[in-house]
Amino acid sequence: VAVTIKDVARMAKVSVASVSRALNGHLAMAADTRKRILAAAKKLRYTPHSAARTLITRRTQTIGALLPDLHGEFFSELIRGIDLAARAHGLHLLVSSSHGDAREAATALRAMQGRVDGLLLMSPHLDASMLRRNLHGDLPMVLMNTALKRARCAVLNIDNYGGAYAMVQHLVDQGRRRIALIAGPQGNFDAAERSRGYCAAMARLVPTIPPEVLAGDFGEEAGYHAAQQLLANKLRPQAIFAANDMMAVGCLRAFREAGVRVPEDIAVTGFDDIPLARLTTPALTTVRVRIVDFGTRALNRLALMMEDRADATREKHAQLLGAELVVRESCGAKQDLATTAVA
Amino acid sequence: VAVTIKDVARMAKVSVASVSRALNGHLAMAADTRKRILAAAKKLRYTPHSAARTLITRRTQTIGALLPDLHGEFFSELIRGIDLAARAHGLHLLVSSSHGDAREAATALRAMQGRVDGLLLMSPHLDASMLRRNLHGDLPMVLMNTALKRARCAVLNIDNYGGAYAMVQHLVDQGRRRIALIAGPQGNFDAAERSRGYCAAMARLVPTIPPEVLAGDFGEEAGYHAAQQLLANKLRPQAIFAANDMMAVGCLRAFREAGVRVPEDIAVTGFDDIPLARLTTPALTTVRVRIVDFGTRALNRLALMMEDRADATREKHAQLLGAELVVRESCGAKQDLATTAVA
DNA sequence: CTGAAAGCGCTTACAG
């Protein structure tokens, strides 16, 4: 039923080899022959069979993205960025997400093998040995947001550390010195980096004040409870830095209920700049990550590796994607400072 | 470099045909031969070349999802649902989104052709003639959230109409009769269906009250401005039904600034139940759509069509996914009514 | 139960 290269060859009265050449834009061809072939292909609405082409060229024109089981807007923005860049490169996008554990992630990884020319990897379940065991050959790969280091593998991380550092810096600039952190979940790379940034900034900027870290899990409830806990303290902090916006939202709710004014009595800040952040009362000061950019850059990096391994490998392996401070109301800073770039 | 079926055959001292049979689970085999083959395959870490297999079986084990340029959480939830179901069926997922116009969508459609065994289609840019022009053969397809009708094509829609109707019903039950709608963007299918549900409910439940529809675009700003406009009216409505939550959030902001109390002075409700909805003050009464379910059901439907065309076609073509009322504070109803299922 | 062979639809040296 489908029309093949043979049909085109027959109609244009040439060999299939010539059709192949014409369609792939080889130069050494009589202009007239090429025109006849192209016309025939068009009339027959010919589309080359991609599997046949893959079988012989060993290229799929497809990249795979292995993503965590991510809820929320981060994921859609990321895919958008990847998809946009993929289309710009003429690449297809095979997606696999929502693996609950290492075994599922490994299965997904193996299944992609042979179907893609390159891989974007962002999975909390994949460690180095996992990769080694499930990946033969040397598929070009970009590791995203991971502590993993791997030879011949590009790494692209969000500057969680820098963003967190900048936030503490900003709060200290506002005269807040006792700053508490509500941390993210254990074992989460973003969370760990944000904590690290907070601790480093505290040690450096207000060395006399002991850092105070409360447990959290990136959920709104966790922020709510942490805030309540903080209220029970004798010496309240002057600012709370929640490791993500949802927890900051939880803090706001706890303080509203307790009659504690933000930012007058206490400053509250977050991380991520989710859409909700500018809609809370007061609007949330936070750190913005350009997620679409993150996806786009990862894919561009991968495309580079796929085109020319040597060149891409020569680049610095780990790259950081800047995070920028977004100053709104919840930190008590003068609004007109507006958005300040960082990193 | 890659290991092929020949290598396995050589190691197991059988023909490639036998290897193929063993790997594909054909029954007519000596148990001993099969065991030898499987062992060899395992030792060599053999993975069949998917393109070669596709070339001969005409199956890609992949489905394509053509999605609109969607921002926000809806998209990630949808993909999650699709991805979960796809994995359950052993299918790969090729994604293409973010097409700005009909031409891009058509290109994406053509590019998927031949790479997938079935298609999930949700694009505002694709009309029937578009599909006819860019699709040869009869690829199994599920149309999502569309007014399109197409022979031999399953359709799966969200019950926007029913959800909107239920919301008006609920408001009327609360004693609100003058209910204004802030509509979604022109040409948007969801928006049109929600408007239709609103108008039908008004005509039926409060026939003496003329419906009042304000223009909107699903953005927070549009809700803000519509609310301000409503405030300028002599006769204020008793309730505002925003066609989505973001516009309802805009309304809340406008009313807060104007000192109008919600729900005492006016009720405000939305549609979608985005995560933000339960975090606003007051928390938003809205209509919830189970998006993950939507994706899962669409894929399951498609898988059914792929396995057995006749059976799937025998089913009712258009299916509706229920939407349920979520009663919170912004409508002034007693909280303990809690969530009420609809449809 | 097993193997030799044809063939899926392409691309690419190799000749001419």
Next chain:
DNA sequence: CTGAAAGCGCTTACAG
């Protein structure tokens, strides 16, 4: 500039 032929890695009648 063009064509005949080999071959990519599989699966599946067809024999035996």
